[in-house]
Amino acid sequence: MIIEYIFAFLVAASIITFFIGSHSRQFARVSSLAVAVAFILYSVYRFYPGYNGGDISSFSLTLSTYTGFYFSLGVNGFTDLLVVLGSIIVLAALFISDRKDDPVYYGLVLLTEVGTFGLLMSTDLFFFYVFWEVVLVPVYFLIGIYGGPRKDSVSLKFFVYTHIGSVFILLSIFTLYSYYYSEYGILTMQNSDLLSTTFFSTIPFFYRVFILSGFLIGFLVKLPTFPIHSWLPDSYQEAPYPVTVILAGALSVMGGYGLFGILYPLYPQIPAFFLWLLIALGIISLIYFSLTAMFQSNLKRMMAYASAGSMGFVSIAFGSGILGTGPNGIIDLAGGMFQIFAHGLIVAFLFSLLYYMKTHAGHDTFYGLGGIYRESPVLATLFLGGLLASLGLPGLAGFVAEFSIIAGSYGILGPLVFLVIFSMIITASYHIWAAQKALYGPYNENLGQIRDLSRSEASAMLLMLISILVIGVFPRIVFPLLTGYLGGIA
Amino acid sequence: MISESISTVTGVQSLQYLYPLIVLGIAGFIILGLGLATSSKKAYAGIAFGALAIAAILILLIPQNASFVLSNSFAYSQFGAYFAILFVISSLFIVLPSLKNISAKGDIFYALLLFVTTGMIVAAFTMNLIVLFISFEAVSIGTYVLAAFHKTRRTLEASTKYFFTGVVSTSFIIFGLAFFYQAAGTFELTSALAVVSKPALLIALLFLTIGFGFKVAIFPMHQWAIDTYYGAENSVSAFLSTGSKLVAFMIMLKIFIVGFSTMGEDVFLLFTLLAIFTMTYGNISALSTTNVKKLFAYSSIAQAGYLILVFSITSYALWSGQNYGLIAVNAVAAAMLYSLVYIFMKGGAFVFLNTLDKENPEFSDISGFARKSPALALSLSIILLALAGIPFTGGFTAKFYMFLYLVDAKLWWLAIIAILNSAISVFYYFRVIMYMYWKPDSGVSLSGSRIASATVIVSAIVVVALFFYFPLFSLLHGFAQGLFGVTG
Numbered sequence: 001m002i003i004e005y006i007f008a009f010l011v012a013a014s015i016i017t018f019f020i021g022s023h024s025r026q027f028a029r030v031s032s033l034a035v036a037v038a039f040i041l042y043s044v045y046r047f048y049p050g051y052n053g054g055d056i057s058s059f060s061l062t063l064s065t066y067t068g069f070y071f072s073l074g075v076n077g078f079t080d081l082l083v084v085l086g087s088i089i090v091l092a093a094l095f096i097s098d099r100k101d102d103p104v105y106y107g108l109v110l111l112t113e114v115g116t117f118g119l120l121m122s123t124d125l126f127f128f129y130v131f132w133e134v135v136l137v138p139v140y141f142l143i144g145i146y147g148g149p150r151k152d153s154v155s156l157k158f159f160v161y162t163h164i165g166s167v168f169i170l171l172s173i174f175t176l177y178s179y180y181y182s183e184y185g186i187l188t189m190q191n192s193d194l195l196s197t198t199f200f201s202t203i204p205f206f207y208r209v210f211i212l213s214g215f216l217i218g219f220l221v222k223l224p225t226f227p228i229h230s231w232l233p234d235s236y237q238e239a240p241y242p243v244t245v246i247l248a249g250a251l252s253v254m255g256g257y258g259l260f261g262i263l264y265p266l267y268p269q270i271p272a273f274f275l276w277l278l279i280a281l282g283i284i285s286l287i288y289f290s291l292t293a294m295f296q297s298n299l300k301r302m303m304a305y306a307s308a309g310s311m312g313f314v315s316i317a318f319g320s321g322i323l324g325t326g327p328n329g330i331i332d333l334a335g336g337m338f339q340i341f342a343h344g345l346i347v348a349f350l351f352s353l354l355y356y357m358k359t360h361a362g363h364d365t366f367y368g369l370g371g372i373y374r375e376s377p378v379l380a381t382l383f384l385g386g387l388l389a390s391l392g393l394p395g396l397a398g399f400v401a402e403f404s405i406i407a408g409s410y411g412i413l414g415p416l417v418f419l420v421i422f423s424m425i426i427t428a429s430y431h432i433w434a435a436q437k438a439l440y441g442p443y444n445e446n447l448g449q450i451r452d453l454s455r456s457e458a459s460a461m462l463l464m465l466i467s468i469l470v471i472g473v474f475p476r477i478v479f480p481l482l483t484g485y486l487g488g489i490a
Numbered sequence: 491m492i493s494e495s496i497s498t499v500t501g502v503q504s505l506q507y508l509y510p511l512i513v514l515g516i517a518g519f520i521i522l523g524l525g526l527a528t529s530s531k532k533a534y535a536g537i538a539f540g541a542l543a544i545a546a547i548l549i550l551l552i553p554q555n556a557s558f559v560l561s562n563s564f565a566y567s568q569f570g571a572y573f574a575i576l577f578v579i580s581s582l583f584i585v586l587p588s589l590k591n592i593s594a595k596g597d598i599f600y601a602l603l604l605f606v607t608t609g610m611i612v613a614a615f616t617m618n619l620i621v622l623f624i625s626f627e628a629v630s631i632g633t634y635v636l637a638a639f640h641k642t643r644r645t646l647e648a649s650t651k652y653f654f655t656g657v658v659s660t661s662f663i664i665f666g667l668a669f670f671y672q673a674a675g676t677f678e679l680t681s682a683l684a685v686v687s688k689p690a691l692l693i694a695l696l697f698l699t700i701g702f703g704f705k706v707a708i709f710p711m712h713q714w715a716i717d718t719y720y721g722a723e724n725s726v727s728a729f730l731s732t733g734s735k736l737v738a739f740m741i742m743l744k745i746f747i748v749g750f751s752t753m754g755e756d757v758f759l760l761f762t763l764l765a766i767f768t769m770t771y772g773n774i775s776a777l778s779t780t781n782v783k784k785l786f787a788y789s790s791i792a793q794a795g796y797l798i799l800v801f802s803i804t805s806y807a808l809w810s811g812q813n814y815g816l817i818a819v820n821a822v823a824a825a826m827l828y829s830l831v832y833i834f835m836k837g838g839a840f841v842f843l844n845t846l847d848k849e850n851p852e853f854s855d856i857s858g859f860a861r862k863s864p865a866l867a868l869s870l871s872i873i874l875l876a877l878a879g880i881p882f883t884g885g886f887t888a889k890f891y892m893f894l895y896l897v898d899a900k901l902w903w904l905a906i907i908a909i910l911n912s913a914i915s916v917f918y919y920f921r922v923i924m925y926m927y928w929k930p931d932s933g934v935s936l937s938g939s940r941i942a943s944a945t946v947i948v949s950a951i952v953v954v955a956l957f958f959y960f961p962l963f964s965l966l967h968g969f970a971q972g973l974f975g976v977t978g
Binding site: 069133134136137141144156159171 | 875880881882886890893894896897898902905906909910912913914916917920921923924927928960961963964967
């Protein structure tokens with residue numbers, strides 16, 4: 001009975017921000033800090049004393065009994081983790097935003113947070129879809145108004161591309177809703193009804209495939225997966241840095257949440273060829289995005305591809321985790337969810353640092369940078385930390401996820417696992433290469449003097465790096481929530 | 491289906507069904523008479539506004555049970571009352587915004603508007619084809635004149651084009667009615683249950699579709715619409731695209747769902763083809779236009795395509811012998827919701843053009859508009875988001891239900907076509923938003939018309955409110971039974 005108040009507070013704050021002019025920056029920061037703190041305290045309070053799965057804090061508001069619409073909220077171990085992640089990411093994005101007196105900007109950032117939380121916390125498919133769609137609108141405006149030189153086409157591409165993906169989700173929801181009525185004579189949109197295996201098994205096979213394909217198209221566009229990814233590098237590159245942080249940290253969880261939060265409850269009914277398709281797409285994405293990232297000269301674009309590549313692990317984990325059985329399957333699935341969380345933190349951290357690099361040095365391409373360690377050692381060291389986390393160095397968050405996925409999926413993938421390892425080698429090589437060219441080596445004298453991070457900037461960034469380290473060393477902070485969530489469904 | 495018996499009202503009792511019509515008619519003549527004494531536009535508009543408001547209240551005061559009045563030429567049902575209210579709203583919508591551009595002969599304009607509304611209400615309350623035809627003609631003839639107001643060469647051309655195509659469509663309707671009578675042996679839609687001659691009924695189906703399709707601007711009959719919407723005065727375009735289109739749509743609901751209830755297969759094939767072509771044509775053409783008003787005109791055609799999906803749903807349910815009662819009533823309720831939202835979306839969009847100090851603005855003319863008037867830019871954005879079907883707007887709810895019942899009737903493939911069309915439409919709606927928010931300023935200034943601005947803002951608020959008013963659909967579900975209830 002707490003989350004709806006926090007959510008209502010966030011909605012109110014986002015609307016107020018539009019109207020308070022020059023105080024908007026301060027207000028947005030304070031209110032998002034309050035939301036983040038509230039969520040973290042709430043999770044510690046509700047989830048640590050032995051979480052065994054299921055939704056906690058259910059809230060339901062009847063909207064229309066005739067059509068079976070309820071506005072219902074609730075969190076489980078997995079979504080709670082993503083909500084906490086999202087609130088931290090938005091806080092980081094607001095921290096590095098330097099637009100003074102621009103209420104529209106801050107209001108839109110908070111609206112994005114509202115949309116993300118809404119879709120994560122909704123426990124009925126109607127509002128899940130509503131928030132899933134609506135979160136695109138503020139991001140569209142953020143890229144469009146504040147973006148780079150190609151913002152016109154890129155913002156539209158972002159919206160239409162992901163919108164076309166999501167309308168297939170809507171069709172699947174309709175099909176579920178319609179079949180539920182013909183089966184039980186009840187109109188409902190609740191996740192717990194529509195996403196139950198007993199109901200799902202009554203649907204004819206063809207329409208089961210139709211429903212799963214619809215969901216998958218929507219989720220894979222968002223993830224993104226290999227052939228349907230082209231919106232991502234463009235949007236990440238054209239968006240202003242704080243928005244890239246939100247895109248990479250908070251919105252990238254949407255696809256992963258779709259797989260693990262929406263589709264996973266149906267796992268006994270997902271045909272094996274779907275899972276193998278997901279695994280294949282995941283492996284192709286990993287290799288393709290790593291190779292593409294290797295040939296980028298722009299660090300922001302390179303990190304965008306790196307981010308897309310590491311989401312490949314998520315679909316591999318989902319496919320192989322369901323195919324696998326016993327503890328291996330659990331480790332695999334939990335690893336996949338852990339990857340969503342770790343990836344969000346790491347990529348948001350990297351993009352925040354890239355933002356400082358861009359504003360301090362004036363460049364985010366390899367041609368412009370070079371040896372900036374000499375002038376700004378703190379920035380360079382932190383950035384190196386981020387790169388190491390991103391390539392999966394043991395002791396940092398990324399490693400835990402990748403290790404569990406590879407360990408858990410080995411039984412299913414067999415020799416295919418070498419392809420995954422191969423892509424990890426490519427990933428490691430271009431990360432190191434990026435560090436070498438941008439941070440170390442001879443200093444690019446054209447840059448002149450570069451300001452290093454100020455104390456407050458450095459400590460905020462250090463805090464993020466420490467949290468990546470802590471989660472990497474003590475994954476037990478996060479794992480019980482994920483295994484508890486899985487246990488609640490199995 | 492509804493089982494409640496339909497009462498027959500006779501004698502003085504029938505009068506209360508006519509009060510709204512009487513009020514509107516008398517007010518129309520008062521305005522005409524007043525035209526001799528004064529030329530104050532505000533007085534005419536005031537009377538028209540008041541009369542329409544009173545008519546709306548009088549419609550609400552009619553006893554709610556379905557009944558036949560005046561020897562069956564009048565058939566009251568909640569379905570009809572709902573549409574009557576919609577028509578009054580669509581007229582109310584343009585009374586005040588039209589003040590800006592109607593310079594001469596205001597008395598004729600407002601009197602005609604009231605007469606047209608009278609015709610619309612009659613159409614709402616009848617199930618007899620002859621009465622439907624006469625009331626439809628009253629609407630058509632009135633709108634021919636309305637389209638010619640605001641004398642420029644362009645409006646004249648618009649109205650001429652509208653008039654000639656309209657007359658052709660009328661002749662199609664008359665032919666269609668004749669064949670319908672030959673086939674069914676009656677002009678009463680409710681009793682057209684036994685088919686005498688199937689070929690004649692097929693011809694009637696085709697001719698009536700062509701005739702009414704003109705007014706709804708369905709694909710091959712749409713050419714007049716672009717030029718007329720483009721050429722007519724903005725508020726008249728709003729009216730043509732909302733009130734006049736919805737009256738034809740409502741008549742189609744009556745004819746093709748009740749009157750052709752024996753021909754599920756043919757209605758399905760015809761309307762599914764038309765719906766696919768109409769929405770695809772509207773959306774594809776809108777992609778390449780750079781004129782805001784033309785864009786609204788094309789989008790109006792695309793929206794007509796979504797609207798007539800209702801015929802695909804009901805006729806397919808009939809043809810395939812599914813749970814016809816529930817699916818058809820739900821689909822009609824979805825169409826009713828769509829019509830309501832549509833008035834505010836399209837009306838607001840066209841009236842928005844009155845807030846600019848330029849006739850027929852191109853995209854470049856509205857560029858940077860958000861910096862001049864944030865409130866108006868936000869309102870238009872909400873309306874465009876609604877037209878594109880993005881959540882937290884009534885436009886989303888309307889499309890949501892329409893597509894939901896497509897899936898419910900097991901028309902998945904059609905739902906995919908419709909939903910992809912709706913996704914394509916995002917391209918052109920969002921281009922307008924793009925110009926308003928992040929393109930450099932154009933030299934075009936605001937017209938400063940407060941009435942037009944207020945109308946746009948109110949429409950945006952209503953469009954959002956319609957999303958949040960969830961009980962509306964179950965209410966409409968009850969009203970929709972009126973359409974079937976009268977069949978007994």
